[in-house]
Amino acid sequence: MNFRIEKDTMGEIKVPNDKYWGAQTQRSLENFPIGDEKMPKEIIEGFAYLKKACAIVNNKLDRLDKTKTDAICVTCDEIIQGKLSDEFPLVVWQTGSGTQSNMNVNEVVAARATQNLGKDFRVEKLIHPNDDVNKGQSSNDTYPTAMRIAFVLDIQKRLIPAINVLKTTFENKSKEFENIVKIGRTHLQDATPLTLGQEISAYVEMLDKALNQIDDSMKYLVELAIGGTAVGTGLNSHPNFSPMVSEVLNILTGTKYEFKSHPNKFHALTAHDAEVVLSGVLTALASNLMKIANDIRWLSSGPRCGIGELNIPENEPGSSIMPGKVNPTQSEAMTMVAVQVMGNNTTVSVAASQGNFELNVFKPVIALNILQSIRLLSDTMLAFNDNCAVGIEPNLVNINKYLNDSLMLVTALNPYIGYEKAALIAKTAHKNGTTLKQEAVNLGILTQEEFDSYVKPENMIKPTL
CATH class of the missing domain: 1.10.40.30 (Fumarase/aspartase (C-terminal domain))
Structure with a gap:
């Protein structure tokens, strides 16, 4: 492999000649060969939106010329479009402030923007990763900002649509089964009757409440740390920088939940209670999905020796030894996701408690776990909907037998x-x-x-x- 020599304040280091990243990214690659968990692409996308917004605002404040601003913006758009995804190789297990990933983005943007201006970034850089791309910023305020941008956008893109899909299916089933009277069960024992539609209406309400709880959590999550720089004082940043960046981000992302400047940057850098609230909301959703999945697999148990009040789709063979066996696999997958999300919540809660003095340095692991929870919950709801919920049918013979007995x-x-x-x-x-x-x-x-x-x-x- 061909290498070039890049320099930073630590000295010289070899960097692959075909890569845009620079010395600090390379040092991180060599110093943290830990695990396979790459910095989530959603965080990189969040950084790209942020760096673009910062460049636009710095230009408006006469701190960055138009040529550099335009070049930075073009490169950030390329990152958002996924064109430079191979340029972000760092793992989550690095500095707890996310400094190396911030510099990874700064270095890639600077090099690619230089190339977009017609120069060879290997020879000279017309745009500097620190002085231009990171102008008026610190890793301490950019990483938590990119993190929240990622959360808000991913929730809008993935989680809310998935909840609505499953909620609609259960609404339809509740209506379809509104006149089917069945026996209720409490403490796993027989109870008084209700309709199958009423039973499923609880699932609808759970998902509706999840949407409300997400909305509630957003009012904290949209408060951004940008402008706090190193310790929250805003050193080396313009006093109007933070609110202006938030306004530009709202335009660039088209978010339903509008970003705004955090009223106390010291809080924004050292604490992540908003992330704990969000993780709690995700855990509440996971708890309800666990209940729903368990209900459906128990009610469909059998086919001859179980409860058997519901029939669910038969998607794949269930056993390598028992011919003809079919299992409630979508329920099993959903319950495993629920357990994982609950575990992620514990990680987030502990990590958020580690804000020592002016900075919490567990940010990447918070980001990793919350984004995984969002992704898993979204995916499992869609899979469960398409491969199980839409095909749920009542077994009227068993329903009536249990009711009358x-x-x-x-x-x-x-x-x-x-x-x-x-x-x-x-x-x-x-x-x-x-x-x-x-x-x-x-x-x-x-x-x-x-x-x-x-x-x-x-x-x-x-x-x-």
Whole structure:
């Protein structure tokens, strides 16, 4: 491989001749051969939006000439479009401020922009990574800003649409099954009836609440650290720089959730409570998806020796030894995602607690885990929707069998004969293996006609008094 010599404040270092990055990126590559987890592409995209916005604002403030500004903007657009993805090789396991990734972006933008201006970046750089691309900035305020840009955009692009897709499917199923009365279950035991539509309506509400909780978390997440520079004072930055950058970012990204300057940059650099809130919202969603997936796989268990109230799509063979076996694989995948997201939340919470003095230096691991949670939740909801939820159908034979066999229908008798007599009927029927009606009559508590008029499952699915 051909190399060139690049220099930084530490001295000279060999850099691959076909790469735009410079000395600091190369040092990071050599110093941190840790794991395979690359800095997420969403963070790099966030950096590109930020560097473009900063260049535009620096030009407006007469701190950067138009030629350099235009060249930087063109290069940032190339990064956003994914054209330079191979130029960002660094792993997450680096400095906790994300300095090397900030410089990776600065170096690539400077070199590529120089090339776009018609010069050979290997010989000279018309644009300097620190003095031009990073003007008025620090890694300490750019990385947390790029991180939040990435979160907000990914939530809008992936998570919210995925929630809406699954929510719509459950809304349709709830409506379709609104007249199917089935037995309810609490504590894994028989309970009073409800409709299958009512049961699924809980899933709809869970997803709707998730959307509301995401909206609530955004009011904190859109506050940006940019302009705080090294420790929050704004040293070497223009006093109008931060609000102006936020305004430009809103234009460039077209975000529904408008970015704004964080009112206290000291808070913005050293604490990540907004990220903890977001991670908590993602965990709440994961908890509900775990519940939904478990409900559906239990209700579809069988086909002959389980509950079997639901039929779900048969997507692939389920066993390498048992012929004909089909498993609830979409539920299993979703529950594994839920567990991973819960684990990610623990990582984020601990990492966010490590803000020592003026700076939290666990930012990359916070970014990695939150972005993974967003991606996994989005992907699993779409897969579950397409390969399971849309194909859910009721097994009316089993639904009606369990409904008619349930001893908990006796609850309908409480207003007429009282709790103690109703309990006696249920316990006697259970002991003797008989029906509620038989024991109500045998015990001399009710006539058949009275029992039939009081115990109607279809009348037990709403308030009755």
